[in-house]
Amino acid sequence: GLQARPSHPVAMARPRKLQVWAGCSVGGVQCVQVRGGQGERRGRGPAQPLRAVPTMLLRLLHTQLWISVSRHQTASSKHRIVGKSIDFDQVDRERNWDDQIILTALLFYVLNSVLPMRQGLPWWNSGGLVLTVLLHLGPVEFLYYWFHFHRALHHHYLYSRYHSHHHASVVSEPVTSVTHPFAEEAVYFVLFAIPLLSMMATGTGSVAMENAYLLYIDFMNCLGHCNFELVPERLFHLFPPLKFLVYTPSFHSLHHTQFRTNYSLFVPFYDYVYGTMDKSSDELYQRTVHGREETPDVVHLTHLTTPDSLLHLRLGFTSVASAPLSLKSSASALVARPLAALASLLGRGAFRSESNRMGELNIEDMGHTQWRRQRDQQGPCTRRRRMATRSGG
Ligand SMILES: [Zn+2]
Numbered sequence: 001g002l003q004a005r006p007s008h009p010v011a012m013a014r015p016r017k018l019q020v021w022a023g024c025s026v027g028g029v030q031c032v033q034v035r036g037g038q039g040e041r042r043g044r045g046p047a048q049p050l051r052a053v054p055t056m057l058l059r060l061l062h063t064q065l066w067i068s069v070s071r072h073q074t075a076s077s078k079h080r081i082v083g084k085s086i087d088f089d090q091v092d093r094e095r096n097w098d099d100q101i102i103l104t105a106l107l108f109y110v111l112n113s114v115l116p117m118r119q120g121l122p123w124w125n126s127g128g129l130v131l132t133v134l135l136h137l138g139p140v141e142f143l144y145y146w147f148h149f150h151r152a153l154h155h156h157y158l159y160s161r162y163h164s165h166h167h168a169s170v171v172s173e174p175v176t177s178v179t180h181p182f183a184e185e186a187v188y189f190v191l192f193a194i195p196l197l198s199m200m201a202t203g204t205g206s207v208a209m210e211n212a213y214l215l216y217i218d219f220m221n222c223l224g225h226c227n228f229e230l231v232p233e234r235l236f237h238l239f240p241p242l243k244f245l246v247y248t249p250s251f252h253s254l255h256h257t258q259f260r261t262n263y264s265l266f267v268p269f270y271d272y273v274y275g276t277m278d279k280s281s282d283e284l285y286q287r288t289v290h291g292r293e294e295t296p297d298v299v300h301l302t303h304l305t306t307p308d309s310l311l312h313l314r315l316g317f318t319s320v321a322s323a324p325l326s327l328k329s330s331a332s333a334l335v336a337r338p339l340a341a342l343a344s345l346l347g348r349g350a351f352r353s354e355s356n357r358m359g360e361l362n363i364e365d366m367g368h369t370q371w372r373r374q375r376d377q378q379g380p381c382t383r384r385r386r387m388a389t390r391s392g393g
């Protein structure tokens, strides 16, 4: 079992998370309005503590996009890296992925309120870019590599209490990247604070660079754990050293399946230097990036019965999909109906929604977007089915 049940500082807000998000959205809009109304100084960013809010919403949206895209992509075997299904324990373990985003926003809110140097931060400063790149490639990556490598290999005590929580997910999802006990998460916060605090200390900080660094962390985290290969081979041909600077989904996937290789954070350089990269990294990358054609044994065609059933799909929001009956009709009207209308407008046919293994069989689920037509054209549907039955189909 997992001893380290993470008790997160924002855990109290969990039952009210939807309200927190909604409240923040309103705050974000107000923040933008206040900014517009006050007339900013030239080239200066907003001074309000609420500046952290738009960043938080952007990060939530970005991660949710990764979740949906990766579930859609891994529903097909083409570029999928690990072919096993995800179990319910993992879904439960990873469903509070947004806690760390909310916590970061709270930290920034406090910093923005109390530190005078955070008032009127400029939009851009190129010194901050140079500093962040150097500090990330140097101390952040290096410290993470040694911390990770050393601990995993030599300190079973720490591994079993902390890092095993992240490694419990062999088939990773984008949000596996942020699934850690709180003590471990705090260590990552300290690591990522190195470039951010250095920018502040040297006066090279800027709104753009702060946000770009946070988004870089999120992007690379989701990339490494999305479980399908998408980094185009062309990029490595155009710029060969990229191999040492950017990891790929298959590279980090090997860390989850093999445990004792590919320890790097986002930049595989130190794995190459110290010879800890997995020997099969290149081969797995080649195999998954080119893809393979596997025909499923069973295809399950399903169609939506009501607009709400769109929200029950695995492609969307885990917290809603896992408790479909708890959805209030007002929330459904607000979210599900426009989404369903959009889906039936955009989608012409069926889309892949999930794939599962049942014994020896590979089962693919296809969802049909035209829920209204399916419902309204009961007649032709039934007629076609009858014909199929008659012809022995
Ligand atoms: Zn690890």
Ligand SMILES: [Zn+2]
Pocket (backbone or CB within 6 Å): 166, 176, 177, 225, 252, 255, 256
């Ligand atoms: Zn990982």
